[in-house]
Amino acid sequence: MARLEIPHGWVAQAYRYALDPTPTQERAFCSHAGAARFARNHMLGLVKAVLDQRAAEQSYGVAESELTPRLGWSLPALRRVWNKRKNAVAPWWGQNSKEAYNTGLDSLARSLEAWAKSRRGERAGRSVGFPRFHGKRERASVRFTTGVVRVEADRHHVTLPRLGSIRTHESTRKLGSRIEAGTARVLSATLTRDSAGRWYVAFQALVQRAAVRPAHVGVRGPLVGVDVGVKSLLVAATPDGSEFERFHAPKSLASARVRLRALQRKAARQVGPFNTEAKRRQQPSKRWLRTRARISKTYARTANQRRDALHKATTRLAQRHQTITVETLNVSGMRTGGGARKRGLNRALADAALAQVRRMLAYKTAWYGSRLVAADRWYPSSKICSGCGSRKPRLLLAERSYGCEYCGMVLDRDLNAAINLARLGEIHAQGEQSPAESGPVEGRGAMQETEPATAGDAAGCEASTPPQYLLDQTGTASTQGEAV
Structure with missing residues (x-):
C-alpha cells in the first residue's frame, strides 16, 4: 500500500479529542461501527468460502484453469465486490456513510496482506494467523477520509460526514488555530470508542513545525x-x-x-x-x-x-x-x-x-x-x-x-x-x-545473547x-x- 509522502518541514501529527455526543448521535456512531464490522465479516466469509472451494476442487483433481476464480484481496478489489453485493446482503447500507464500509474493507485488506506476507516469510516478527471475524465486543472504529471533516470555529464542535456537528469535551484550540494560520491540514478523522464507552475523534493532520525548543524551557x-x-x-x-x-x-x-x-x-x-x-x-x-x-x-x-x-x-x-x-x-x-x-x-x-x-x-x-x-x-x-x-x-x-x-x-x-x-x-x-x-538488522535476528567464554585459572579479570x-x-x- 502506498505511503503518504510528507513534505520537508512538515510532520504527521494526530490530535485526539473526547466527544460529548447526544443519545441520537451515539446511536449513529454505533450504527457506523456496526456497518464497518458487517462489511468486514461479510467479505471475510466470502474470501474464506472461495479459498475452501478452491482447496476442495484441487483435492478432486480439477485443472487449474477450471478452478473457482480467485477473489482479489486488495482494497479496490474488495470494494468492487462489495458494491455489487451490498444491495442484496445489506439493503440498509444507505443509512450510513460509505466511509464506514470502506473502514471495514480496509481493515480486512490489511489483515489479509499481513497474513500472506507472513506465510511467504516477507514479514518480520511473529507469524500472523488468518483474519478472524469481529464481534460486537471488538473496538468500535470508523475512519473518514472524504466528505466534510473540519474543526468548527467555536473550538467546541467538530463536523463529520453523515454525523453532523458533534460537541467536544475539550477545546480544539490547538488544531483549530493551526488550520486558520495555514500551518496544518487535516487528512482524516477516526472515530473510536474506548473500553469505558467514551467516544473520541482523532484528526490525522500534516503540521508545519520547526524543531525548536519552547522559550520557557532551558537546557539543563x-x-x-x-x-x-x-x-x-x-x-x-x-x-x-x-x-x-x-x-x-x-x-x-x-x-x-x-x-x-x-x-x-x-x-x-x-x-x-x-x-x-x-x-x-x-x-x-x-x-x-x-x-x-x-x-x-x-x-x-x-x-x-x-x-x-x-x-x-x-x-x-x-x-x-x-x-x-x-x-x-x-x-x-x-x-x-x-x-x-x-x-x-x-x-x-x-x-x-x-x-x-x-x-x-x-x-x-x-x-x-x-x-x-x-x-x-x-x-x-x-x-x-x-x-x-x-x-x-x-x-x-x-x-x-x-x-x-x-x-x-x-x-x-x-x-x-x-x-x-x-x-x-x-x-x-x-x-x-x-x-x-553495522546498522539495524532486517527481519528476525538472534534470540539470545552470547555469554563470554569462561575464564581459566590464570585469566585475571x-x-x-x-x-x-x-x-x-x-x-x-x-x-x-x-x-x-
Whole structure:
C-alpha cells in the first residue's frame, strides 16, 4: 500500500479529542461501527468460502484453469465486490456513510496482506494467523477520509460526514488555530470508542513545525542516558556519573487491583452472558452489565494515568536535553512464557509500558530539536561496571544494586545502566565509529545473547577477548547506538 509522502518541514501529527455526543448521535456512531464490522465479516466469509472451494476442487483433481476464480484481496478489489453485493446482503447500507464500509474493507485488506506476507516469510516478527471475524465486543472504529471533516470555529464542535456537528469535551484550540494560520491540514478523522464507552475523534493532520525548543524551557543537560524499568520508570544520568532525574513508575494497574478484584468477584456472582451449567450463552442481567461497565471504566482510568505519566516524563526529557540515549528492549519477548511463576513480572511489565518510552521520545525529540540515540538490543548496559568497565556474566533481576567484583564499586542498578548509556551517546555525539555498529538488522535476528567464554585459572579479570561494546579502564565506551 502506498505511503503518504510528507513534505520537508512538515510532520504527521494526530490530535485526539473526547466527544460529548447526544443519545441520537451515539446511536449513529454505533450504527457506523456496526456497518464497518458487517462489511468486514461479510467479505471475510466470502474470501474464506472461495479459498475452501478452491482447496476442495484441487483435492478432486480439477485443472487449474477450471478452478473457482480467485477473489482479489486488495482494497479496490474488495470494494468492487462489495458494491455489487451490498444491495442484496445489506439493503440498509444507505443509512450510513460509505466511509464506514470502506473502514471495514480496509481493515480486512490489511489483515489479509499481513497474513500472506507472513506465510511467504516477507514479514518480520511473529507469524500472523488468518483474519478472524469481529464481534460486537471488538473496538468500535470508523475512519473518514472524504466528505466534510473540519474543526468548527467555536473550538467546541467538530463536523463529520453523515454525523453532523458533534460537541467536544475539550477545546480544539490547538488544531483549530493551526488550520486558520495555514500551518496544518487535516487528512482524516477516526472515530473510536474506548473500553469505558467514551467516544473520541482523532484528526490525522500534516503540521508545519520547526524543531525548536519552547522559550520557557532551558537546557539543563546536553547529554543524558535513560534507563527504563519497572520500579523506576525512567532514570536519567550524565556521562560523568551523576544522576540527573528519576521518574517513579505510576503503577496504576497495581493500585487498582484491589478495586478490580472486588468488582470481578461481584460480576462472577451475577448472571453473566454464559451459563456454565448448561454450557450455553444466555442474556446477561442488568446488574452484571453495570458491573462490567464499572470494570471497564477502572481499566480505562489506569490506562489514562499510565499514558499521562509517560507523556509528562518523555516531554520533559525531550525539551531539556540535546542528546538522549535509550536502550532497545524486546518487551514482547520479555513477557513471553514463564507460566504462573512469571505472572507477576509479566503484569508489572505490562503496567509499566516500557516500549512506549522510545516511541514517544522518537517523535518528541524531532519536535524540540533534540537527538535520540538507540543502543543495540544486546548492549549490556546493566552488566557493565560504570567505574572500571568490567562486565558481569549474569545479573539477577532481584539484584537492585550493582556490585563490582574488581573495583568494589556499589551503585544503584538503574543508575549504573543510565551512566553506561550516557557514555554510549557521548561517543555517538563525537562521531566515533566502532566495528559493532553495522546498522539495524532486517527481519528476525538472534534470540539470545552470547555469554563470554569462561575464564581459566590464570585469566585475571578477562581471559577471553573483551567484546567491542565493553567500556575500557578510562570509562569510555567503544561502540555507539543506532541513531533514530
